[in-house]
Amino acid sequence: MDELLSPALLVRVALGVIRGGEAEREAWDRLAELVAKPAADRPEAPPAAQQELRAFEAVPTSAARAEELIHALGQRARKESAFDEALNAWVSDARHRSYTHNHGSDERGASLHGSVVQAGAGNLVTFVTYGPQRHPLDS
Numbered sequence: 001m002d003e004l005l006s007p008a009l010l011v012r013v014a015l016g017v018i019r020g021g022e023a024e025r026e027a028w029d030r031l032a033e034l035v036a037k038p039a040a041d042r043p044e045a046p047p048a049a050q051q052e053l054r055a056f057e058a059v060p061t062s063a064a065r066a067e068e069l070i071h072a073l074g075q076r077a078r079k080e081s082a083f084d085e086a087l088n089a090w091v092s093d094a095r096h097r098s099y100t101h102n103h104g105s106d107e108r109g110a111s112l113h114g115s116v117v118q119a120g121a122g123n124l125v126t127f128v129t130y131g132p133q134r135h136p137l138d139s
Contacts, residue, residue, distance in 0.1 A: 014060030
């Protein structure tokens with residue numbers, strides 16, 4: 001995988017889908033189609049990344065789920081050059097759409113900062129925390 005696929009990019013696209021973003025929906029659908037294609041070495045078995053994609057869809061702000069999906073995609077990309085090329089094209093396109101969308105007139109997007117996803121639309125900013133929560137005073 002030449003292009004850098006990051007948890008922040010996956011979270012940004014997933015949150016864009018949740019908000020009804022057309023560009024994000026198209027990008028997500030393309031990723032789902034890519035992942036659903038049978039693996040060259042095991043055409044009868046469902047691709048491992050498909051399970052990870054479903055798990056990430058269930059918790060789209062989970063950096064851990066995003067990392068697992070990236071790992072599964074990377075394993076397949078190392079085995080199949082055609083998949084690697086298609087995945088690199090997807091990452092490049094998703095990053096471009098995300099950048100264009102975030103820097104256009106509609107300032108809607110998301111970024112991942114440690115355990116916090118920052119998402120904003122115009123003047124509205126939302127912080128979503130994922131993972132186990134502990135109060136600072138808990139021992």
